[in-house]
Amino acid sequence: MLLQIPDEMKNTKVILANRPKREIEDSNFDVIIEELNEIKDGEILIKIHDISLDPAIRGWMNEGTTYIKGIEIGAVVRTFSAGQVIQSKNSKFKEGSYLSGLLGAQNYCISNGEGLTPLDISNSKISHHLGILGMPGMTAYFGLLKRGEPVSGDIVYISGAAGIVGSTVGQIAKIKGCTVIGSAGSDAKCKFLIEECGFDYAINYKTEDIDQQLKKFAPNGIHIFFDNVGGPTLDIALLNLARGARVVICGAISQYNDMANIHGPKNYMKIVSARGKMNGIIVFDYVEQWPAAVKEIAEWINDGKIKVKEHTIFGLENFSSALKMLYTGENFGKLILNIGS
Amino acid sequence: MLLQIPDEMKNTKVILANRPKREIEDSNFDVIIEELNEIKDGEILIKIHDISLDPAIRGWMNEGTTYIKGIEIGAVVRTFSAGQVIQSKNSKFKEGSYLSGLLGAQNYCISNGEGLTPLDISNSKISHHLGILGMPGMTAYFGLLKRGEPVSGDIVYISGAAGIVGSTVGQIAKIKGCTVIGSAGSDAKCKFLIEECGFDYAINYKTEDIDQQLKKFAPNGIHIFFDNVGGPTLDIALLNLARGARVVICGAISQYNDMANIHGPKNYMKIVSARGKMNGIIVFDYVEQWPAAVKEIAEWINDGKIKVKEHTIFGLENFSSALKMLYTGENFGKLILNIGS
Numbered sequence: 314m315l316l317q318i319p320d321e322m323k324n325t326k327v328i329l330a331n332r333p334k335r336e337i338e339d340s341n342f343d344v345i346i347e348e349l350n351e352i353k354d355g356e357i358l359i360k361i362h363d364i365s366l367d368p369a370i371r372g373w374m375n376e377g378t379t380y381i382k383g384i385e386i387g388a389v390v391r392t393f394s395a396g397q398v399i400q401s402k403n404s405k406f407k408e409g410s411y412l413s414g415l416l417g418a419q420n421y422c423i424s425n426g427e428g429l430t431p432l433d434i435s436n437s438k439i440s441h442h443l444g445i446l447g448m449p450g451m452t453a454y455f456g457l458l459k460r461g462e463p464v465s466g467d468i469v470y471i472s473g474a475a476g477i478v479g480s481t482v483g484q485i486a487k488i489k490g491c492t493v494i495g496s497a498g499s500d501a502k503c504k505f506l507i508e509e510c511g512f513d514y515a516i517n518y519k520t521e522d523i524d525q526q527l528k529k530f531a532p533n534g535i536h537i538f539f540d541n542v543g544g545p546t547l548d549i550a551l552l553n554l555a556r557g558a559r560v561v562i563c564g565a566i567s568q569y570n571d572m573a574n575i576h577g578p579k580n581y582m583k584i585v586s587a588r589g590k591m592n593g594i595i596v597f598d599y600v601e602q603w604p605a606a607v608k609e610i611a612e613w614i615n616d617g618k619i620k621v622k623e624h625t626i627f628g629l630e631n632f633s634s635a636l637k638m639l640y641t642g643e644n645f646g647k648l649i650l651n652i653g654s
Numbered sequence: 655m656l657l658q659i660p661d662e663m664k665n666t667k668v669i670l671a672n673r674p675k676r677e678i679e680d681s682n683f684d685v686i687i688e689e690l691n692e693i694k695d696g697e698i699l700i701k702i703h704d705i706s707l708d709p710a711i712r713g714w715m716n717e718g719t720t721y722i723k724g725i726e727i728g729a730v731v732r733t734f735s736a737g738q739v740i741q742s743k744n745s746k747f748k749e750g751s752y753l754s755g756l757l758g759a760q761n762y763c764i765s766n767g768e769g770l771t772p773l774d775i776s777n778s779k780i781s782h783h784l785g786i787l788g789m790p791g792m793t794a795y796f797g798l799l800k801r802g803e804p805v806s807g808d809i810v811y812i813s814g815a816a817g818i819v820g821s822t823v824g825q826i827a828k829i830k831g832c833t834v835i836g837s838a839g840s841d842a843k844c845k846f847l848i849e850e851c852g853f854d855y856a857i858n859y860k861t862e863d864i865d866q867q868l869k870k871f872a873p874n875g876i877h878i879f880f881d882n883v884g885g886p887t888l889d890i891a892l893l894n895l896a897r898g899a900r901v902v903i904c905g906a907i908s909q910y911n912d913m914a915n916i917h918g919p920k921n922y923m924k925i926v927s928a929r930g931k932m933n934g935i936i937v938f939d940y941v942e943q944w945p946a947a948v949k950e951i952a953e954w955i956n957d958g959k960i961k962v963k964e965h966t967i968f969g970l971e972n973f974s975s976a977l978k979m980l981y982t983g984e985n986f987g988k989l990i991l992n993i994g995s
Contacts, residue, residue: 379927548918562926577889577918585903585934586720593926 806831
């Protein structure tokens, strides 16, 4: 295998220039080119192939610490990325091998290997390890199974269902014998949910009344609500809980651009009358169980039980315009920025 | 025992004249006097002694069904009341015996006995069976123990702590080895929490900054938040959750007067980052376990481990003015309307 090592050892990277007040703007980022240092003992040089564009990035751009520290001004934008080791002075990482981790939005990354995950790409696409076999897939798997506690026959409603997390939750719920309802923002996405992902019902939230449709599809209420969206969508779901319902908060994409004025769920008392509970999923809590989950999901994919949809944008220069698509719902499938194979 | 049977068999009762839009007003109620029917086979005539004024009544005055149907216009106002059987054509209920139940805001009640609880008042005050030995005490007991899952060493924060539910939760939490923080609306109430109820810390929410005080008393966060108040108080508590915290929603007294514009907890995502959960307590779910709980609490009272405070108003004509005290925090202790011994 011929490894492509840069002649001049220059790296192009996207840095955080300033913090967005609400929506992400192109001016929040700078693209800079810098000399790459020689790697030291214990380090590896990684050539990045694919960058994962995830909703979580917007939160990381805020100041302060939530479950993880905000990105510093001037630092490379934190992203999950996947690439190949092209130089290694660390015996744990062989040149030519593939890995993923928080490598950032850049062409090259020098790392001591800490926190990186080796990838077996013999039976899978590299980019899948940033999606269904990576953090989003793990979020779906552990969020549904550990926090939603599905039982065969349960009715599961998923908001933001056409995203990588939502579509994976729904497909795993189908495997577990549940009836699955998803909401998404276009007829094409709804068609994808029904025809490719095997959902039982889909709701186009832009043209249909979610409350009305939920009452039609689940007249006795929903047992699990898996929420990627927050805001009014969460409030509507709370009106439709079955007794003992589990509300799994995964994300709140509708709220991330204005965290100071977040829409709290005014129907939260419905959790009480439904004898339900609201909890959430932090995927890092299950990191030791990721390898087994990756194996199980890969088998489901190979058996044709789970379908994956990717939306690929090319070129590091398109980082911010691609990232913004997440918050407008323009992307259709897991959003990947490919910066070279 | 000489039972007082009314000569003319007239009953005075408080009925719902119309529904409040926001705050309860005197004009929402009418007091009417009506003939009492003769009791039929299977029925009993109860002379009511004490009426419990509970926050839940405001919710019952709304139209529609939540966990229980709203009071009909023209019907006697639903309340928990306690009294004595003065005529019985039901072999299960002896004349002279005491009982409690949803007997309503009236002097007399004719009942078939369904849903009524016999009271043993040999070692307890009748009115205690409407408070610490009745629904509020049961709410505290099962809400804390079943839904809050306290472990010795936990830090428990209770809002509306000087009320009958809050003060009972705190005292049971102390018995279970927890550190207890309560918030209430006056220095006198805070003094009561510390000096009589044995709370570790008290916060006067009208003069102190709850967030600041919680950070001082529980710098590593609270393990259980038992919420009687809702609104901004809930939001502040969510900022102070320890890892794995349980948020037990019992009530939202700050919100009941304007349910259309309820303040949803905008910090609900903190439940996710704390790996916590939010659930609630519906006391009727534990009705089969009430007798054992009553026995245990009565022992704690007799052993001096739990203190009870009552605030008694006299006369059915004061029903609405007494009820309104609940929402302004004017009452200090379990609010009881005594209408004759």
